[in-house]
Amino acid sequence: xxxxxxxxxxxxxxxxxxxxxxxxxxxxxxxxxxxxxxxxxxxxxxxxxxxxxxxxxxxxxxxxxxxxxxxxxxxxxxxxxxxxxxxxxxxxxxxxxxxxxxxxxxxxxxxxxxxxxxxxxxxxxxxxxxxxxxxxxxxxxxxxxxxxxxxxxxxxx
Amino acid sequence: xxxxxxxxxxxxxxxxxxxxxxxxxxxxxxxxxxxxxxxxxxxxxxxxxxxxxxxxxxxxxxxxxxxxxxxxxxxxxxxxxxxxxxxxxxxxxxxxxxxxxxxxxxxxxxxxxxxxxxxxxxxxxxxxxxxxxxxxxxxxxxxxxxxxxxxxxxxxxxxxxxxxxxxxxxxxxxxxxxxxxxxxxxxxxxxxxxxxxxxxxxxxxxxxxxxxxxxxxxxxxxxxxxxxxxxxxxxxxxxxxxxxxxxxxxxxxxxxxxxxxxxxxxxxxxxxxxxxxxxxxxxxxxxxxx
Numbered sequence: 001x002x003x004x005x006x007x008x009x010x011x012x013x014x015x016x017x018x019x020x021x022x023x024x025x026x027x028x029x030x031x032x033x034x035x036x037x038x039x040x041x042x043x044x045x046x047x048x049x050x051x052x053x054x055x056x057x058x059x060x061x062x063x064x065x066x067x068x069x070x071x072x073x074x075x076x077x078x079x080x081x082x083x084x085x086x087x088x089x090x091x092x093x094x095x096x097x098x099x100x101x102x103x104x105x106x107x108x109x110x111x112x113x114x115x116x117x118x119x120x121x122x123x124x125x126x127x128x129x130x131x132x133x134x135x136x137x138x139x140x141x142x143x144x145x146x147x148x149x150x151x152x153x154x155x156x157x
Numbered sequence: 158x159x160x161x162x163x164x165x166x167x168x169x170x171x172x173x174x175x176x177x178x179x180x181x182x183x184x185x186x187x188x189x190x191x192x193x194x195x196x197x198x199x200x201x202x203x204x205x206x207x208x209x210x211x212x213x214x215x216x217x218x219x220x221x222x223x224x225x226x227x228x229x230x231x232x233x234x235x236x237x238x239x240x241x242x243x244x245x246x247x248x249x250x251x252x253x254x255x256x257x258x259x260x261x262x263x264x265x266x267x268x269x270x271x272x273x274x275x276x277x278x279x280x281x282x283x284x285x286x287x288x289x290x291x292x293x294x295x296x297x298x299x300x301x302x303x304x305x306x307x308x309x310x311x312x313x314x315x316x317x318x319x320x321x322x323x324x325x326x327x328x329x330x331x332x333x334x335x336x337x338x339x340x341x342x343x344x345x346x347x348x349x350x351x352x353x354x355x356x357x358x359x360x361x362x363x364x365x366x367x368x369x370x371x372x373x374x375x376x377x378x379x380x381x382x383x384x385x386x387x388x389x390x391x392x393x394x395x396x397x398x399x400x401x402x403x404x405x406x407x408x409x410x411x412x413x414x415x416x417x418x419x420x421x422x423x424x425x426x427x428x429x430x431x432x433x434x435x436x437x438x439x440x441x442x443x444x445x446x447x
Contacts, residue, residue, distance in 0.1 A: 018162070019162065019164070019165055020159075020161065021160075022159075025159070038158075040158075041158030041199060042158060042195075042196040042199055043192055043195070043196055043264065046261065049263055055267075056262055056267075058192070058263050058264070060158070060195075061191050061192055061195045061267065062267065063165070063191060063195075063208075065165055065167075066210070066212065109263065112262070113262075126349070130262075130349035130350045131260065131261020131262060131263050131264060131350050132261075
């Protein structure tokens with residue numbers, strides 16, 4: 001069994017993986033980090049989105065062995081139980097969460113958007129989140145939450 | 158959804174990859190970003206026993222100046238990297254923009270330009286741009302290296318000119334002519350992240366109203382991305398009035414063999430191609446470039 005050494009949410013870990021595992025299996029089955037969800041499993045829905053070396057990544061498409069040496073950020077690495085990240089806080093306040101299955105991927109994608117572009121236009125928000133599906137279809141609340149989070153994050157700088 | 162077991166090799170050089178492919182038999186596959194290959198494996202469309210990764214071969218993710226103001230782009234450069242690179246934005250804004258329209262941000266930051274071409278999909282966004290720009294691809298195989306014009310690379314429905322155990326290592330993109338006007342039009346009738354039903358790349362060089370150079374290529378319509386040769390011929394050397402542009406649009410509609418699928422019928426594709434050639438060329442002729 002290959003051993004993959006990587007950093008997950010600022011913590012160095014070594015994980016036994018099967019050679020044909022994808023990154024989501026490493027995270028969920030190998031490390032027990034159940035925040036990252038598998039939706040479609042084929043790279044379309046965005047539920048499994050994580051950051052690998054700061055880049056948006058579909059954990060259902062990335063091979064686990066490729067993560068050797070990488071720095072991975074999952075939803076567990078965003079905010080804490082005591083203090084939500086401003087993006088999470090905005091999602092809660094705007095009711096941008098219904099069943100919650102798409103939420104981890106949306107929060108990670110929003111974080112990537114606001115890291116790159118702190119003041120996105122509505123068009124830019126819609127375009128950036130276009131690969132994250134919400135099947136409860138609360139898209140307007142999500143848009144409101146991202147707008148609000150953008151304001152919050154900028155004020156804190 | 159899980160994958161069937163396979164062997165995995167992380168190549169250190171292109172020669173390593175070629176040797177591994179030669180030893181791996183017919184169902185060995187090259188993997189880079191995996192955004193095309195992994196879904197096909199999950200659906201058991203492909204069942205490779207060996208994956209040969211070229212993702213970590215030094216130098217294959219580089220973007221460098223090419224000859225005469227062009228570009229040399231390494232095969233595992235991601236769409237995100239191509240679209241964000243100042244050198245590409247400056248020298249080949251058409252390619253930078255086309256890469257910025259691939260799927261979604263996450264797929265763009267995983268998927269690679271070379272992988273996109275080797276997949277051979279008609280509705281690829283970079284392919285029509287590279288056809289319009291008359292780019293070339295560098296292939297490296299057991300017999301050595303060769304350069305193939307991209308106009309000869311796409312040979313049929315998900316088929317390319319890649320030979321056995323051959324690896325695409327880079328893309329050479331000629332400079333865009335000074336004063337060139339360009340557009341990549343991605344027509345997706347349903348949603349932003351859909352594949353192009355018509356992906357039209359256009360580049361024109363004009364003297365006043367007279368068209369000196371016309372480069373038009375389209376993906377998503379036929380079995381593979383193609384140059385719209387007759388439409389180009391209908392424009393070059395002509396004054397770009399309404400009648401000429403309409404003739405070029407008709408020529409484009411007449412030279413494609415459209416597919417039908419859930420996104421649209423063959424006739425819808427043909428009609429939309431006619432509409433978008435007319436509008437895009439019309440806009441460029443009027444100086445409306447975005």
